[in-house]
Amino acid sequence: MKQIQSISYPIYFDSIATHLNQFIADGKYSRFFILTDEHTSKHCLEYITSKVDPDKYDLLEISAGEESKTIDFCIGIWKMLIDFDADRNSLLINLGGGVVTDLGGFAASTYKRGIDFIHIPTTLLSQVDASIGGKTGIDIDNLKNIIGTFTQPKAVFIEHTFLQTLPARQIKSGLAEMLKHGLIADVAYWEKLKVSNLELPSTELVYESILIKNKVVMADPTERGLRKILNFGHTIGHALESYSLDNDKNPLTHGEAIAAGMICEAWLSHQKAGLSAEALQEITDTFLSIYGKYDVKESCHPMLRGIMKKDKKNQGGKINCSLLTKIGETQIDNICTDDELCDSLKYYASLAYEPA
């Protein structure tokens, strides 16, 4: 059975059947709580509850979707924990995608000044990204993760079985972060991943993606330096995601938004950090072929600028990007001007793309 050791906790692979009960028993928890959303409670919950003592837990359910990642839902979780008399020796199991793990992690890290929690991520995106590294968070006014803590879970359980029934669009959303891991730190992984079966990445490729992210967060848990490389594509990507959430009927997924963001920031990397024209072309072609093209009108630029101005990574009012020097290598703390960011959006808008 594969296992990765993170900062202070293990990441288990395909081990719920063998390890979850033991983990709960070893922790001597007074009680545990399972946080799900309406999707995971339909599709994944029984896989867990069939393996644990039914007298030992209570269920907390929230509605699915980024709209739930708010302080109101967090207050709802706090109040449910209060109503269930959850004490400091309780365990919260976050079963779901990034919304459930980020929100549940934040609720647990602040309830009675912190109770233990574990993540069982059920989407590819949350398996390779949100559940790894101890970031918890909620959004305020669509500013992503503007409130949160750095708090490590006590364990993460990665189960490939949960991926096998995910809609294609959700798989692609997680795939964008996997591709990013190759781009920022491991050219061999990028080469291997982009020609693999993209419809359902293998356990092995998921494992390697987590290995890359874990190595980065172990070296810099609170994002003082190195960890910023994970933000490649996210300055523009987060802005597009917030914008789309506010304005589109069928908003971009996180992966679709950062795929577009990575094309823009690859262009900035070419302009400012020495990324070659060939690499820019390769990155652009790869993401366009998988994700298609989002229609970013120039009339939205002022609004996107406004969102980027509020980005968590900024310092002293300056917008701070992580850019590629080549595929597999990243440079942090590149200050980008508003104009440069808008020019990168124009590059993206100018790309020729014919839907297949």
Place this chain on the structure above:
Amino acid sequence: MKQIQSISYPIYFDSIATHLNQFIADGKYSRFFILTDEHTSKHCLEYITSKVDPDKYDLLEISAGEESKTIDFCIGIWKMLIDFDADRNSLLINLGGGVVTDLGGFAASTYKRGIDFIHIPTTLLSQVDASIGGKTGIDIDNLKNIIGTFTQPKAVFIEHTFLQTLPARQIKSGLAEMLKHGLIADVAYWEKLKVSNLELPSTELVYESILIKNKVVMADPTERGLRKILNFGHTIGHALESYSLDNDKNPLTHGEAIAAGMICEAWLSHQKAGLSAEALQEITDTFLSIYGKYDVKESCHPMLRGIMKKDKKNQGGKINCSLLTKIGETQIDNICTDDELCDSLKYYASLAYEPA
């Protein structure tokens, strides 16, 4: 100039004029923010702002009182920080009583996953208690500090000058925690303090009180064991405080509530932990003479039991008290039954007290 080293930060005494500017300069903060309430902004703010660069800060003001220690006010602070474009390199200065330091500490510890903050406590209670030890917190439905984090400030500035204009009732509120410090850990301090000038405790006595608390929190920052001794009087005290806040027009101060709580828990200490009858009498007489007597009707017992059931310190549904074995020595993790707690309230109710 006196100074105490805490977990990871200094506690300065009467040093704002000489040290505050230097502290801000050394931190290389992009900007700083001063959180006050309407009282401190009237009485204390100018003392600070006259000493710092007026171009470098913005003010955040909240209404005074425990009613402000809610998630709604916290959201208000988060949104003000967002509106001021506060980045991760910002500093929040919490200038006020325990509400401001607890609430401001929580808001700062979660904004963008944590920005630096310092405390400048302006009440005796916040100087000797709330500002020391890294607990941040907010109330939900009058459950005190049910949500919060353990996050250490970057510095604490204790200024005796702020005490000199405080109303007598506020001084007495802080005095209760000072007396508690003697009771739980230092009989000599208890003896000295109770015969000192109780109308305005000296800098020296404030300093010694902080020394006692700091020693405890240094040994156990996240309250796994020893730190629980600080909870003496607080199981019943917090319940009385919550009850009074909900039901009285002129509710108990924190100190008044825990003074009554300490009498009750001294009685429990006599029943269960070997505290002598003489010591119980001495504690009872001391607190009654300073704080008078609160009218706890037996009809309130069910409501008080309900509040104590939700106490943060409980484990596995059992109510957990810290009790005195003698004056200056405390035993943690005493399980008390509902009936024992109610009997201690009956002891309190039975005490003869004639207002002076």
